[in-house]
Amino acid sequence: MGNTGDYYKLVFDRAGTGLLVADSKGIVLAANKTFCDRSGYGLEELVNKIKISSFIYKEDSQRVNKKFSELTKSKISDDSIHEFRFVKKNEETIDVAATFSFDPKTDSAIITILNISDKKKITQSLRRRDSILEAINYASNIFLRTKDWKDVMPDILKALGEASGVARIYCFENSVDEKTGEILMNERFEWAYNKKEGQINNPKMQKLSYKEAGVLRWEKSLGKGKTIYADIISVDEEEKKNMEMLGVRSSVIAPIFLNDRWWGFVGFDETREDREWTDAEIDTLGAAAGIIGSAIYKQESYEALTAYIAESALRLKEPVIIVRDNIKQIKNDLTENIISKESIMTRIDIQVKNMDQIIKNLRDLNIAIVEKRSEIPDAYRDFISR
């Protein structure tokens, strides 16, 4: 092995962290291989030719340059870590953590640059996921307190939109084309970061078939309960055309199910930038759709129960009272003996028919209740539908 200086050079060159030496004005005096690789610059392009401020993203430069100036002026070292966006030669930005140490003997600054892009993305993603979970918690509480889920959907979409940091959220309900049997999507609610980007007033967003929209794969996947991720680079031509028309870069589309019935979907669009969605975020957005589905299902069940109670009172209780009163009258007619036997027999037959109809009404009401309720066991379903 060589002397100590050789070792120091070896450490400098082979360090996994980008290392720079700059003079007090910030002009690069030396850079290691990792820094060159990371920045995209060759050593000859850096040394004595470029200032470290050139690597700092515009919005972060004032803060970071100020700190660097303070250190060089006071000629002290600082242990603090400074995070900023680092601009590479090809103008791509990465997130970095830097330290600035000042060496009074050589009047130069030693700068370490650590790429924290992946860590930053994970942190941002976790923060977003936590925000979405908070929004879901908010939605659950609001849904529990409200009588009509539709009243609070604008607030809930806004909370989800702000938490997930997307540009637009929309909720579509399915309907069926009576002529063709095709499933159609109908926009019901929307929130947009920029209201001009909203599509809810676009008539094309009503009774739109999945095929016509170029998203036939959505129908297949969403109908099976799968959440869809779409980015403009990887989707097929038809879907790409749809995304371009709406200015969408990437989307997450989560199905809304009412128990096991596919009701529609909630979509999250990013229109402003390319965005990588983590699995955790996508799962959380799926959970948000689940909360919306639960709220709709809860209300549908409540309304069905209320309708059942009201209609059963009308079509069961009242008719039974009518039959009871009719039978009392028939008894009176028999006692008074002024009405012909034929008329009385007809009245008795009518009461039998009325009772048959009341039984049919009960069966129809039960069928109406059970047909949308898959949680009712088949044996019980058969029994009450008979």
Next chain:
Amino acid sequence: MIISDDNPGRAQISLILSPPEKLKENNIEIIKEITKESDHSAVIIITINQPAQYLRELYSIKGIDLEKVTFIDAITKYAMGKADDDIPQCIFLNNPADLTSLSIAVSETLKKMEGKKPCIFIDSVNAMLIYLPSTNITKFIHFVTNKLRIFNLSGIYLAAESGLDPVIMSQLLTFTDKVINMDGDEKSE
């Protein structure tokens, strides 16, 4: 009292509420009064609960002029499978749930009675509920009301008090000019 009007030129549509156990007696009282009215030369009874033959016997006993009474009987044929077609001034329908046939029967009967001023009497809204969902009943009442308004005819919808849900009741109130409670209370227009 029931069908007379402060404004004799304008026909009235009334909702009459009766205690359930007095529906039959009140039916007789109303028909007696209508047939006595000089302005109302005839009555068309849409009956869903009691057979026309039975009502004819009752009216006859109570001295009602049967010449002034026409029946649209929606129940006898359905319950018995047949009906006596010899009964005068009576149309029998096959099924009380068939509102199309009922509507046609109303239209045809009105046409036949051109020149007269018949009153249409429905007995009863509650009995219709045995055979029809509440939404269909309001559609039918709406149809009858429109006919009455067009021809400036009177109408009476008989119902058991407290036997109708608030939604049906509020819809009936929008169709009618006044509500008469056969216990004595009269609410107007």
